[in-house]
Amino acid sequence: xxxxxxxxxxxxxxxxxxxxxxxxxYCLLLLRLPDNSSAFSSPFTAGRSxxxxxxxxxxxxxxxxxxxxxxxxxxxAFASNPLKSLFGNVASSISNIQQQGMVSMxxxxxxxxxERAEQVLSSHNIGxxxxxxxxxxxxxxxxxxxxxxxxxxxxxxxSPLHKLRLFDExxxxxxxKVTLFRDSASWCPYCQKVWTxxxxxxxxxxxxxxxxRCYGEKPMSFMAMQPGGNIPVAxxxxxxxxxxxxxxxxxxxxxxxHEAMVPTDPKQRMKAQELLNLERKLFSVWMYWLTxxxxxxxxxxxxxxxxxxxxxxxxxxxxxxxxxxxxxxVDMMFAPFLERMSASMLFFKGFQIRVAPGxxxxxxxxxxWFDAMETLESYQLTKSDYYTHCWDLPPxxxxxxxxAGSQPFQDAINGIDPGSWxxxxxxxxxxxxxxxxxxxxEGAAKREAVERVSANFEAIVAFASRGAGKAxxxxxxxxxxxxxxxxxxxIQPFVDAALKIVLVKLLDSxxxxxAMDDLASLLNKEGGEELAGHVAMSLAxxxxxxxxxxxxxxxxxxxxxxxxxxxxxxxx
Numbered sequence: 277x278x279x280x281x282x283x284x285x286x287x288x289x290x291x292x293x294x295x296x297x298x299x300x301x302y303c304l305l306l307l308r309l310p311d312n313s314s315a316f317s318s319p320f321t322a323g324r325s326x327x328x329x330x331x332x333x334x335x336x337x338x339x340x341x342x343x344x345x346x347x348x349x350x351x352x353a354f355a356s357n358p359l360k361s362l363f364g365n366v367a368s369s370i371s372n373i374q375q376q377g378m379v380s381m382x383x384x385x386x387x388x389x390x391e392r393a394e395q396v397l398s399s400h401n402i403g404x405x406x407x408x409x410x411x412x413x414x415x416x417x418x419x420x421x422x423x424x425x426x427x428x429x430x431x432x433x434x435s436p437l438h439k440l441r442l443f444d445e446x447x448x449x450x451x452x453k454v455t456l457f458r459d460s461a462s463w464c465p466y467c468q469k470v471w472t473x474x475x476x477x478x479x480x481x482x483x484x485x486x487x488x489r490c491y492g493e494k495p496m497s498f499m500a501m502q503p504g505g506n507i508p509v510a511x512x513x514x515x516x517x518x519x520x521x522x523x524x525x526x527x528x529x530x531x532x533x534h535e536a537m538v539p540t541d542p543k544q545r546m547k548a549q550e551l552l553n554l555e556r557k558l559f560s561v562w563m564y565w566l567t568x569x570x571x572x573x574x575x576x577x578x579x580x581x582x583x584x585x586x587x588x589x590x591x592x593x594x595x596x597x598x599x600x601x602x603x604x605x606v607d608m609m610f611a612p613f614l615e616r617m618s619a620s621m622l623f624f625k626g627f628q629i630r631v632a633p634g635x636x637x638x639x640x641x642x643x644x645w646f647d648a649m650e651t652l653e654s655y656q657l658t659k660s661d662y663y664t665h666c667w668d669l670p671p672x673x674x675x676x677x678x679x680a681g682s683q684p685f686q687d688a689i690n691g692i693d694p695g696s697w698x699x700x701x702x703x704x705x706x707x708x709x710x711x712x713x714x715x716x717x718e719g720a721a722k723r724e725a726v727e728r729v730s731a732n733f734e735a736i737v738a739f740a741s742r743g744a745g746k747a748x749x750x751x752x753x754x755x756x757x758x759x760x761x762x763x764x765x766x767i768q769p770f771v772d773a774a775l776k777i778v779l780v781k782l783l784d785s786x787x788x789x790x791a792m793d794d795l796a797s798l799l800n801k802e803g804g805e806e807l808a809g810h811v812a813m814s815l816a817x818x819x820x821x822x823x824x825x826x827x828x829x830x831x832x833x834x835x836x837x838x839x840x841x842x843x844x845x846x847x848x
Contacts, residue, residue, distance in 0.1 A: 318461070319739030319818075320728050320827040381766075381803060389802050390769045396798055400791035402776050405733050411783055412726050420723060424731065434475055434657040436462040436826050439483045447480045454481035454527070457498065457509040459488050462826035463668055465612030466520040467508040468658045473524055473608050475654035477534040490671045491757030524605060537605040544599060551589060551598050551606045555613070558582045562617050566624060566669070566676050576625070583629070583639065586610075590641035596648025603652060611649060614642070619665035622708060623689050626682040632704035632711075650714055661824040661833065662689045662709050671753040697819070697837045705834075712830050721831035722782040728828045729779060729836070736818065737772045738763045743817025744810035756821055764810065770799060771814045774847065778815075778839050792846045799847070812848040815840045 381389070397403075403411075413421060419433070426432030430442035430449070442449065456474065458467035474481050486498050486507050494505050502509050502518055509516065510523040512530060517523045528538050539545050561582045565575035595601035598610065618630040630646055631637045649655045666689055670676045678686070684693075688708050691697030696705050704711050715721065729736055741763040748760025773795055781788035799808040819840040822833045 318821065318823055318827055319736045320732060380806065385802075386766060389798070392798055392802065393770055393773045393795060396794045397773055397776060397791065400777075400787050400794070401785075402773075402780050402788075402791055405730060405776070408726070408776060408779050408783075409730050411780075411785075412723060412730060415719075415783065416723055416727075417720075420720075420727070423727065430480075434653060436657070439485075440481075441474070441483070442480050443478050452480045452482055453513045453530075454479055455484060455511045456481050456523075457484045457486050457502075457507055459507055460485040460826075461488070461491070461668075461823060462658070463660060463664065463823070464488070464507060465616060468612040469608045470508050470510065470520050470523050470527075472611065472654045472658050473527060473537060473605070475657055476603060476608075476652065477527065477531060477537065479527060479531050479534055488754075489752075490754035491752050492759045524608065528605070537603075537608065539599060539604065548599060548604065548606050552609055554582075554585060554589065555606075555610050558586060558617075559613050562613070562621075563673070566620055567673055569677050570679065576627070579621075583642070587639050587641050590645050596644055596651075598645070603649075607645075607649065611655060614646075615659065616665050616669065618646075619660075619662035619689075620669055620676060622682075622685050623662060623666040624676050624678045624682055624686075626679065626685055628708070630710060632707045635707060650712070656712075656714060656829075657825065659712075659825060659830075661830040663691070664824050667756055668754070671755065691819075691837060691841070697834070697841050699838050699842055701834055701838055709830075715829045715831045718831070718835070719784075721829075721835045722784070724828050724832035725836040725839075726779045726782050728832070729775065733772070733775070737768050737775060738765075739821075740775070740814040740818035741765070741768045741771050743814040764814075767807065767810045767814065770795075770803075770807065770811050774811055774815060774843050778836075778843050781842070782835060782839055789846075792843055796847045808847050812844045815844050815847065819844070 422432060423435070427435065427437055427439075430438065430440035430447075431444060434441065440449065440452070442452070454474065456467075456470060458464065458471060484498075487494055488507070489505065498509075499505055501516060504518075506518070508520055508523060509518055510526070511517075512523070512526050515526075517526050524537075528536070539548055558579075561575070561579045565579045568575055570576055590598065593600055597603050598606040614629075621627040621629060628637075629639055629642060631643060637643055650659070666676075666686075685708060687693045688696045688706055693706065695702030716724075742758075742761040743764075744767055745764040746762040748758045748762065750760070751758065774792070777788055777791050777795065780791075796808055799811060819837050822828070822836055824830050824833050827833065828836070
């Protein structure tokens with residue numbers, strides 16, 4: 277079914293009169309759809325070189341109206357060029373290939389301006405990075421303070437940053453039998469279901485992160501093991517498994533002492549198979565509607581009809597999961613795609629599946645299932661947000677086709693509407709995307725954002741400064757990725773200063789408005805609008821590339837995006 281959808285996509289694009297015909301390598305990429313995806317690039321992983329951290333071409337701090345016009349004008353253009361993201365040259369000028377020059381000031385002038393910027397921070401009690409970390413530590417809970425230490429040991433609550441998972445001290449590193457090769461961006465749906473299952477069964481494992489074709493090269497060592505390049509791959513007790521479903525069944529078979537994911541009762545097994553067939557049926561009608569212009573409404577009707585079957589199955593079961601009170605392999609199979617359907621159907625088609633608590637819906641049982649899944653730490657770990665999904669799906673699928681009436685939902689998810697990425701934040705993003713209440717309160721979200729940025733600030737400053745730097749070559753299919761982009765080193769000290777103020781504001785310290793005002797005034801007066809604009813562009817570049825769950829959870833991501841917008845509005 278996946279191959280059939282891909283062939284339809286290829287036929288559609290190559291039969292049109294396009295400015296760029298679909299090249300053979302992209303046809304091959306589409307034919308590998310079942311285990312492929314795309315992703316953002318991230319500077320949040322500690323220890324990575326700023327130069328090799330993936331990013332994209334320069335962003336600019338556009339006004340709300342400019343960004344909305346960009347979105348609406350480029351969704352149409354995309355249909356004739358599947359190699360560009362859905363939005364082509366869009367939102368925050370994410371895909372524009374600009375070549376920003378260095379700031380037109382001498383080194384002496386820049387040095388003096390850097391000193392004056394430091395004086396501005398000092399006068400408002402904005403401390404060093406070490407001092408920001410110290411303030412953070414004083415506000416963190418004991419569990420939050422142990423986060424970094426637990427990462428190295430493989431303990432604690434699960435995180436996408438873990439490269440070793442032992443769960444607790446009862447397991448030893450030398451006894452680990454599983455190595456999971458998954459995508460660097462923590463996004464791939466096929467990786468997600470394996471990753472969730474490992475966590476739910478509490479099987480100790482190591483992680484090796486592999487780029488996807490949409491945003492980087494794969495190492496030769498991995499290609500030797502997996503010639504097709506697809507992920508996930510797992511090595512279990514010395515045996516290599518190259519397909520996600522094979523990995524899941526091998527885990528179930530070889531670790532019988534861990535929580536069972538496959539029912540033993542024959543009737544339950546038959547029911548599970550029936551539900552797995554329904555999951556593939558739902559996937560198929562979702563793909564057709566998402567990637568097609570549906571002028572007659574036929575694809576919409578088929579999708580709603582199959583989703584109603586899923587609703588009926590869940591309504592007939594006592595308990596929150598597909599087979600009742602306990603989570604099973606069936607839930608692991610449904611989760612990645614129901615999650616992506618909820619995001620993409622709203623964004624591209626204006627069709628809402630997941631609703632905020634208390635809101636009316638035609639799919640109450642599906643919403644109860646989401647509620648049940650979100651009680652599991654294993655699913656909380658791997659869950660993404662709508663923004664991440666809706667920017668990754670187009671390059672994965674060769675295009676997602678928006679329909680009339682979807683623009684307001686795009687604006688809200690892209691952070692254009694007031695309240696979505698602007699302070700104060702609207703609960704549940706205005707009713708479109710439920711808040712993650714299980715992730716903690718607002719203070720916890722802010723502390724998480726500060727922790728992630730301050731733990732790797734040097735790489736993040738260099739990464740953000742690509743927003744006023746130069747695009748890399750060659751370009752990749754994912755709109756938010758450019759591993760060869762060049763940072764604008766001349767503005768890094770000023771981006772550093774702005775980020776410090778943002779983090780201090782996140783920690784609820786007073787005086788930040790005056791500090792940012794004074795910094796912006798200094799940059800405009802001494803460096804001109806060009807310098808202040810470059811700082812704003814750099815902050816926007818970072819804002820647009822905060823990925824969930826890779827960098828942080830949704831509540832933290834919303835706080836960081838909104839606080840970066842606050843700084844951008846003062847700098848620009």
